[in-house]
Amino acid sequence: MTVSTEGMKVNWGSRTLRASLELLSSMRFSISLLTVICIASVIGTVLKQQEPLSNYVNQFGPFWAQVFNTASLSTVYSAWWFLLILAFLVVSTSLCIARNAPKILADLNQLKENVREQSLKAFGHRAEAALTESPEGAARRIGQTLVQSGWKVKLQQRDAGWMVAAKKGAANKLGYIAAHSAIVLVCVGGLLDGDMMVRAQMWLGDKSIFTGGGLIADVPLKHRLADNNPTFRANLLVAEGTQSSTAILNQPGGVLLQELPFSVELKKFSVEYYSTGMPKLFASDIIIHDKETGDKIPARVEVNHPVKHRGVEIFQSSFDDGGSSVTLKAIPMAAASKPFEIQGTIGGSSSLSNGQGTDAEKMTLEYTALRVINVENFSADGNMGSGAGVDVRKVDLRQSLDKQLGAANKTATQKELRNVGPSVSYKLRDASGQAREYQNYMLPVQVDARPDSPAVYLLGVRETPANPFQYLRIPADAESSMETFLRLRAALADPAQRERAVQRYARQAVGTDKPELALQLAASASRALALFAGDVPDAGGAAAGKAKPAAGLQAMSDFMENNVPEAERDRAGEVLIRILNGSLFELMQMTREQAGLKPLPQDEKTQNFMSQMVLSLSDAHHYPAPMAFELKDFTQVQASVFQVARAPGKTIVYLGCAFLILGIFAMLYVRERRVWVWLAPRDAAYDSASVSADGSQATMALSTNRKTMDGDKEFEMLKTKLLQVPS
Incomplete structure (x- = not known):
């Protein structure tokens, strides 16, 4: 007895009906559907599913993002066409079994x-x-x-x-029935555990997707699914010390709320890390509050160790911030800004203004993330090495991929992993709705491997999530703060302070016995400080059509190109930089004296400190915000992200997998x-x-x-x- 690939032939009905039934029950049609499902599954595996449309736009561009959205490729497994193909595959395979099974069973006894x-x-x-x-x-x-x-x-x-x-x-022929029955069982299980039930409630039960915002308690009933929903797979976020009984089902264009027959209270969240900073283990100690009986059931949920209650399995999916409170200190980056402290909650926002009156720009500070642990590679061959070949004005904490040699755990570079402490991320959104993302580290980081190099505070900024962070490095002073930088920057913007520093520098460099030379040196130093501070409009800045006068090292470079012959620029540049460094050093010493601090000694460590300070002051002029925010204190609140699922089709899928194994074994080895x-x-x-x-x-x-x-x-x-x- 041989199995035919042709379909079921009947003698009743119209010609179109007979042809359709023959095609639907044919093995070639089932194989074609199975091939399409395999291709769709590959797409669903390669293309990350259920991401916001903006993520696809950033990664693939607006054209392909629109193609993915139109064809529902970002939600393959819940797309209508995927479910329809599954349904057709179930019918087609069932007809194939119904057509061939009687012959096979009859042949068993012949x-x-x-x-x-x-x-x-x-x-x-x-x-x-x-x-x-x-x-x-x-x-x-x-x-x-x-x-x-x-x-x-x-x-x-x-x-x-x-x-x-x-x-x-004879089991060889039974393998055919088992393998084809497995396909039916797996598809039926997939349909039961998919979005078919949810979509049916939306079509027949007057349910709709919620696209707004606000509190969960305020969402209308038409966007909520009952706790007796036979199948669902949703996410539940619970912060420490709180409980929740409403999960969220992500849907294209919005969400649905799934009520649970119990509420989950998170008592404690635990997380362990590898030396690389990756999570090693995270688990949640929870209490399940049963709504019907009022029982309180303690349980522990770990990765790959779910807890089941009333037919709903609770999986440990991930973890997040549960509303940590942070205290930030504003660091002035513009003349109009003043230092102040502000408190906020991760996930919340605060209103800011960079001045007073009608011309003041209104901004919104959005607290996006708090990371308590940041493990980075500081090896000499890594991305935070000794500084050779590294732009000291740009830090990329992960700017190069490890080159693989041999086994996957071997790399071409040695790693020196170090925890650099907490960091805070936030966004500053202007009145037009445009925002930049910032990431600032709480503690100074020893980036350079040289022992006398200063530790630096890292203030990161990027225009879009697709871009890496670029960091402003501010050297930590002897008091392990950035106050010296702030005082020096404020003094640099004050012409009177600059003039006093210039006079001190001229007297110490020339002495009192050469007044004419001291006067010339003071004029050069005053010019250098003014250029560096951006207080010379005609130095290649505003006169060249720029939004504001050039400042920092760029202003001095523009000045040299416009006023010094090319043959003399190298020698004149060295002299000008030496004068600038000396003047800034005296200005820095003045600010420390005014603050009641001891002056810094003139040694190699101070020289390295001043070299980094010059670069920081130069780059600070290009900082895209009137203020930066330093993380001063925080109170961390953890939150667990659970996946809650009621999956009646899981048992059917497992049975189908067993049938598939037995069927393939029987057909291949019997x-x-x-x-x-x-x-x-x-x-x-x-x-x-x-x-x-x-x-x-x-x-x-x-x-x-x-x-x-x-x-x-x-x-x-x-x-x-x-x-x-x-x-």
């Missing part, structure tokens, strides 16, 4: 003992032998031998002799074999007396559904045992 004796000579495996036994005696001996070897045997007496028919490996032995008397008259006296003539044949070397060996073995013919 040993085909009615085969003609002449037909045995046409088989590839055949043998003949003369036996001393009578046909009946030989038939019974051969049948008994086959039964003892596990064959199903049937003896048939004919006028001309005896036919022994035997069969083994061979169906049939043996026939025709036993005829030697006497041509075939009377009873001659049969007993003259023995019998045996003709044996073997058929198998696959020709293999094992089949050849088995035939030789059977020939020896049944016909007593040596191999």
